[in-house]
Amino acid sequence: MTHASAPTAAPAPEILPLGLDGVLVRFALRFEARANRAARALSAALEAAPLPGQVECVSALASVLVRFDRMTTTRVAIEAALSERLNDIQSAPHRPDRIWHIPASFGGENGPQLVQVAQIAGLGEGALVDQLCATPLDVLAIGFAPGQPYLGLLPENWEMPRLSALTPEVPAGAIVTAIRQIVLFANASPTGWRWLGRCAFRPFQLRADNPVPLRAGDGVRFTPVDHSALTAIEATGDPMGGARLERT
Structure with a gap:
């Protein structure tokens, strides 16, 4: 027995x-x-x-x-x-009080390493984007740069290491991945993570009343849009990038 x-x-x-x-x-x-x-x-x-x-x-x-x-x-x-x-804290999973829905475009010039990420994850490009956008992500921490969120966790097939060499620069709004996490870049920066998408949302907004809109524990959901839709959002100049805040 x-x-x-x-x-x-x-x-x-x-x-x-x-x-x-x-x-x-x-x-x-x-x-x-x-x-x-x-x-x-x-x-x-x-x-x-x-x-x-x-x-x-x-x-x-x-x-x-x-x-x-x-x-x-x-x-x-x-x-x-x-x-x-x-002795008093509770670390059990909880439903976020706030969920941000953020439009994002994936692949091509907005995510040139999407193909590589999809191959590692064992999915087609469309299926990979669908899986990412269907996964409830939480803001795990904010760091490295002002307002910059680490989001997770993604399914186990996203367990992929960082790159062996740095990408010289990804733009502000870049959506990058490694070790089952997503980082949404606050500023243009080099990175060792894989770049698969981009959004117009800025997690650090210097001149706003609240410069750091995201906070640890918030939920984040990406909504896929095409390149032209992202361009139209950027043309408004709104640093919220079309994001919608849902309060639960």
Whole structure:
């Protein structure tokens, strides 16, 4: 008679000193969905109810940085308060409160590596775009550049490594992929990820009242449009790029 193995317990998060006024809560040494959910849950809890002396809270893919005011609190007090807060957070999957629907064009000059991505994923180009647009993506973290989102997770056939050499530049709005994630580029930049599409939505809008419209935990859904439709959206000059915000 065989017995099913008990589920593996998540490792306890580490609370680590970082610089003179920082504490890092690390949920894993590498990206995994459970660790990302826990990091987002802790960050949301700290933003909703900051710790005494907390001045900044920033979530990454599997960790959270908390900076504190050394004139009003101590590292020991912050670490103790974080330990208590960690007992209360819920890292279970949740339905996003906000879902962004973003028009995007794929392939050709808007995504010259789409063919390569489709070959690696074992799909035709059209089927690959359909799969991407049908997949509910969450903003896992924002980083590398102001407002720039990491989105995921894609199905397992999107588990593909970064390129062995950099693409010299992709434009603002480029949609690129690696390791079951999507990055939507805020600015023109070199990248080692594969470029498969482009949108007119700008995740960093310097002159807007809210320069960073996306936030960790938001949902993102891409809506496929052809090149001419994308060109027409860009011609409006609207940095929202035709995006529609759905509140659930």
